[in-house]
Amino acid sequence: MITDNQPEKLKGLSDEEVLTSRANFGKNSIIHEEKNVFLNSILEMVIEPMFLLLIAATTIYFITGDYGNGIFMMAAIVLISTISLYQESKSRSAIQALKKLSQPNSKVIRNGEIVEISSEEIVIGDLIQTEEGTFIPADGVIIQSNDFAVNESVLTGESMAVFKNESALTNTVFLGTIVSSGLAICKVTAIGNETQLGKIGRSIENIVVEKTPLQVQIGSFVKKMSIVGLVIFGFVWAINFYNSGVVLDSLLKALTLAMSIIPEEIPVAFTTFMALGSWRLMKMGIIVKQTKTVETLGSATVICTDKTGTITENKMSLAQGYLYADDSIITDFSSELSIELLTIAMWASEPIPFDPMEIALHEAYTKLDIVDERPNFSLVHEYPLDGKPPMMTHVFENKNGTKVIAAKGATEALMATSNLSEKEKEQILTAMKTMALEGYRVLGVGITNFQGNDYPQKQQDFKFDFKGLIAFYDPPKANIKATFETFYNAGIQIKIVTGDNAETTATIAKQVGFRNADKTLNGDELMAMDDATLKTRVMETAIFTRMFPEAKLKIIKALKDNNQIVAMTGDGVNDGPALKSAHIGIAMGKKGTEIAKQAANLILIDDDFSKMIDAIAMGRKIYSNLKKAIQYIISIHIPIILIVFIPLALGWIYPNIFSPVHVIFLEIIMGPTCSIIYENEPMERNLMKVKPRLFTTTFFKLNEITLSIIQGIVITLGLLFIYQYCVTINCSEKTTRTLIFLTLITANIFLTLTNRSFYYSIFTTLRYKNNLVLIIISATIAMTASLLFIPLLTTFFEFEKVSGVQLSLSIIVGFLSVIWIEIYKVYKRRKVPQA
Template sequence: MTYNIPSHLKGLSQDEVNSARAQYGYNQLEESHKSTWFELLVGILKEPMLILLIVISLIYVIVGDYAEAAFMLVAIAVVTAISFYQDNRSKKALEELEKLNEPLSVVIRNAQVLKIPTRDIVVGDFCITEEGRIINADGRILHSNDFSVNESSLTGESFSVFKDSTTADNLVYSGTITVSGLAVFQVQKIGKETRVGKIGESIRTIKEEISPLHIQIQKFVKTMAIVGIVVFLLVCLFSYIDTKNLVGSLLNGLTLAMSVLPEEIPVAFTTFMALGAWKLMREGIIIKRSSIVETLGSTTVICTDKTGTITANIMQLNHLYDYRSDTAYAKDEFDNEVLNELIDYAMWSSEPLPFDPMEITLHTIYEQTHKKDLRKSYQLFHEYPLEGRPPMMTHLFENSKKERIIAAKGAPEAILRVCQLTDLERDKIRKIIETFAQQGYRILGIAKSHFEGDNFPAKQQDFAFDFLGLTVFYDPPKEGIQNVFEQIYAAGIKVKVITGDNSETTKAIALQAGITNDAPAVNGSEIVGKSEDEIMTIAERTTLFTRMFPDAKLAVVNALKKKGEVVAMLGDGVNDGPALKAAHIGVAMGSKGTEIAKSAAALIITNDDLQKLIVGIAAGRRIYTNIKKAVQYIISIHIPIILIVSLPLFLGWIFPQIFTPVHVIFLELVMGPTCSIVYENEPIEKNTMKQPPRALGKTFLSINELGRSIVQGIAITLGILFIYQFTVQHGGSEEKTRAMVFCTLIFANILLSYANRSFYYSIIESFKNRNLLLVGISFIVLILLFVILYCRPVASFFDVTALSGSELAIALAVAGISVLWFEIYKLAKRM
């Protein structure tokens, strides 16, 4: 963006910037607290699992079992290290996202226009603001052009206020919105000293929402913690009545409490969400809060703007229709004197410093077709901003001789309505408009007026206008957009186009872009005055919404939400703000989007490529599926651990304490990385984007979903209990029985981690999705198992004995049967 800024505005030097920062600090309301490594460590040590380990270590020290105590201390160090690694990884990912979410501001320093982080603005800076931008400091206007600002965040008044350096109120305030034009202001107050800072508001702070899945996970973990306490007390009591050994009873109870606590689940959830958001950031998708990742995968409807989202937003001027000559001219015929007046007024009705692609094109055409450039001779002295339904805008220019130009442009219907034409003439022009619109062209009407004196009408529509003609733009669909919509439809997601353009143009572009539509388009004016139920019916059946204004867009989004849809709204303009804020997932365009759109949105696509939304939805589905795999794996493997610790004790079997805290903590150390590191790294399954979206409130913690995990866990338990009795029946000692049970459970754990990679495809098919972390961790676990079995000091410590090849084969076979029956279930499901 090139700014036409007066040359005398030089801005601060770097030394002046440094001096101002030393005196006034950074432009931020409150320095958010960053957790130190020590605070992270203290937080980890407060976790229930770590507290249990510390208690068990102390008991071992008290009874003089220093080897067991030392192992527990090592276990505490390992669990802490894993948790610290995960927490630190999540924290860094979120910090990176935070940096990217910080808005940029435009300043003049050393006579150069620079983009800087908003927090780096200092008192004395010359800031530039333009249409659609949030003002990020309090200051005094030095230079402006057609500048108006909405101060509703401070005053509650929603109308815009025109200001310049000569008005009585020439101040601008942080948190307000530039509605039109451009201004350069000198910063007077920053951060907490601004008006918005004084009243304690924070424009940039986004409150973290707790997702339905997060709430259910918290409830599940709390429930399991309560179960753990109850079971701990029961086992302690039962064991003490049986043995009269208080220390042994406490250890039994604590062992079972450790096996019940699914502390890996909240860790896995937080890690998956934070890292998912971080990975999307690397793809050019900035997510403002990590919980949006889960919601992305549930998207059922995408509401998209047309211009710049479906189309390339290049706005080629393809035709000019001149009313007086009643002729349409192609772009190679624009250098024709007949068109001079039409081109003149099309340019004058645009902003003097254009940033809209159509207005930039009109200025360029003016330059190419006019030898004498009058733009510096005339000054904009009065304007009517873009408004009305459909909208139009009017500019009034005057030169030093008091000669005036009054130019208007807007939606053809709006211009025809205010021009002095007969009904026959209007009908004739409407047919021409319809012909162009059916080819996907975007059309603006151009008109001129004459007015003496300064008592201007309150509304631009009250001028007496003469119709001059039409500007006919072509904004082609983006390359590859048809493929994008094919993927959206294949994923079971509906598409709604919500645009300010007319219905004929929108229909043509939708057809070219591959959008499925079998219903008539609905105009924004048709939504006004309708009841909530009527709007819900319209929103459900309609694909193309045209001539939409902010309130109508908001009404459609809210209606879709009431119908139970999970709505992603794509937009880039100021008028998209309310709908972006209301949608489950507001998506703003990073390159061409206004600051208002970016502020209201939950997700920003940095390169404006709609394909990135598909990437985001796929990532949301992958992450949800992987959390599901991790949690169901945790539940399935916890069940046999709980039952193997408790059943021999309750049933009075020969070896009641088959597992001690040492064995359980080893299993916990195996399970932690598997669920939170390995499954997070699991690639997306090939059928994921061909499934319909899941309902937002539906999670894998329902009884139907958990039933599968419980059955898997019980099957593994039956296999291990069989091994227990099989070994005992064949004269196995306690050490031999423990080794067989332990070995079978480890094998079952490894096989389960592979079986649960997919709840649909076979293990063999899942191997096509490479996950080297899973292979690596499985290999490490097997090495550790063999060290435990065959390294005598370690085997003695774990109270196990070496197993023969045939015994290992039996353990592997039983583990295989206990787990791999699930492959038959999946085969039946596929068939």
């Protein structure tokens, strides 16, 4: 059996032996069939409707002998493809970095010391230490163990835990199985593809990742627009062919309109926003395991948080004790009774402590002026933490056969297993409440005698001699008060869900400015409620105490039934189901078990709960900026479509004002604007002072999409005004095309600036820190100027030099067709003042 000092006797591999083993057997990773990601990206790109339209237009140019336009279109195809592949590569790199960070770590013994390394770094021959709540990182054989049980359902399908030890029959462990209880040290015999899981793991390659609701909506929108484009394409082709009788020329003009209709920037923008948003969160110390979680973050309405380690520091110090024998609360552990109480509490702890309370007990025991008996005793039987409320029991024995059977846990649990009168129970509860009201975490302590080795199946079947209470102080985190206040201002409810008692939790809660700390509910009361009652109570209650896994799940379900978007923090084995059930499961990176990390959607690397402010703010920012980008795309596509379609459909003098080269030039400008400028936009200052957005299946509200359509129509009216102005003063087709193009470019620039916020004015948003705005707008102006002042390009694009008056008119009309939105913003600010 493992005692507190035995692992130090196991040396493990040396650094040289690790390098040799890795050179011989490789890394501990399951290597699937290598796929050519770059080739797949190209294949996906070439079947996109926009790409096919570009190829068709280019082919027609070459067939008709228009090599200049054909070469330009080929260059445009290469440029757009390069931009798309770069953006996809950037997104993929961000996701790969996240995957690497979310890989589990493992404890190994090397050079005689226990160290924590990435599971991928484990080599054959390593000694791994596995304990309750961790995944076994490789196949191996058990060297030493304490009450060790493993859930092997991933391999066998059997959900019951299997007890294992050093005996030849049950001494093997396998990659991917979960430690249900106890602790073991195992020697690694197989890694990566050579493990049992690795040999059957090829099926993982065939798993298809489902699309999120937002992805489905966006995909559906683009598909519908493509169908609309196909229908109008046929209609326009027919009109042009009827007018000209030339098949290829009419086809080319119809392709121009089809290209203007398809909003292929939208799916690119979505992928870029989500992947880079996850990457930005990673840089903040928040691992997002799946980029789709970013969609949900901005909608969170309730955060269920644990007390210990989330609200508090999780740095336990022994504060007080209660001696049942003389009914006294003590702070000094030097008397005989207090030494006995502390010693029993230590024996009720793990021999290798990792829980902060057990570490505090071992440290306090070490400081006692008595002989240290720990080296003389071995753990021979263990009852892990269980029960409602929970307790745990350890059985130690020395070489002489002397046993120590010690238990600790919730005060009520220890009292229930002891022979106490009602008066004695009241006496103990009074002491417990006195300690709890000072914010201490209180545990009951007991001891019993038992002969033989035929131990009861349940620890509750023992009859314990109740010895007293041990109280620990875990101070609140320094920043937790400000964190809570930020969540409250953001319209997010906070609920504390803890295994501790109501008095201790409420005291700590009040110290940190937690609201409604007096509205509590315990686990037993919660389980006794029917669904309808709980649905009401769960919204009114702020603190849930004496919680256990089933009760936590009921809380999550009841909140969901109230249409709440629930975030849940957790770190233990028992938190796994609730983390999985919550919309946003949040695990702690340092003290969280691997089960909790695997079940969660987010991992806070430094266990800093205040990082959730950053996570939710980032979720809101990404969603808000993505909407701005898509609204921009819709608004700017409408005038392009209509200025191509209306003159043709109505038989105006210049029916084909734009050709494919003009549309593709606009696409080159619009792509970076929507997916680079808006992705890099800072968060608006009121975003964390408004209520969470409703998490619905509809991306846009009716008023939002209506506003974008109106923006597009007003810009179209501006273009049509310029068109009619040119016709009235007998401008040539090239001059008309030039002025309309300049008006559209001007409108595009100011649309980019005004749509940076639909609340704050352009004068406010101009002060936002986003250097990409200046860079891309400057590049747009420079490119447009080159079309006007470089004769070769002016001729190629079928433009014409225009006068200063005409140029000014285009700029003024483009400006006015967009800037009216600022009047709407003034109205909105007056109607909905900043929170």
